Amino acid sequence: MITMEDIVREGHPVLRQVASEVSLPPSNEDKEIVNSLLQYVKNSQNPEYADKYGLRPGIGLAAPQINVPKRMLAVHVKDPSGTLYSYALINPKIVSHSVEKAYLTSGEGCLSVDRQVPGFVPRYARVTVKGYNENGEEVKLRLKGLASIVFQHEIDHLNGVMFYDHIDHDNPFTPIENALPIER
Helix, strand or coil, X not given: CCCHHHCCCCXXXXXXXXXXCCCCCCCHHHHHHHHHHHHHHHHHCCHHHHHHHCCXXXXXXXXXXXXXXXXXXXXXXXXXXCCEEEEEEEEEEEEEECCCEXXXXXXXXXXXXXXXXXXXXXXXXXXXXXXXXXXXXXXXXXXXXXXHHHHHHHHHHHCCCCXXXXXXXXXXXXXXXXXXXXXX
């Protein structure tokens, strides 16, 4: 089981690396890793487990965050309409995106960042993500709103990009032109 002790923090070199593709079909080890990422996110949202194991709540986690430089991630998040997006994906990539942008009005956070980083993070309002599940079967997701933002945040981790790299550091709360504000 992954705990906060397994999650590397900003400054660790793996967070700035471009992660490697995973061979398909995935090995048993890779299946175990991708499933453990999803289990962490689920456990971290369960108040009893989070308290018992000292887990910081999260809605997404990428393999580089546990010092595994491979293209794997997990997301477990409900959008405001109550739709649950719960996926463990291997080799995910954004295959198309909207021109329209979106951002979380509350800003973004990260399990690898132990500080508040205020500011708006511009993202695409809608993305289509393709990846593979633990059995090596292709998964294609059309995402919008919060789910879209979470997947973009986690895919950034696979490319060595941190959420705060996108923030306008001179004016972190400058409204993003023609962007959809999303409440969390």
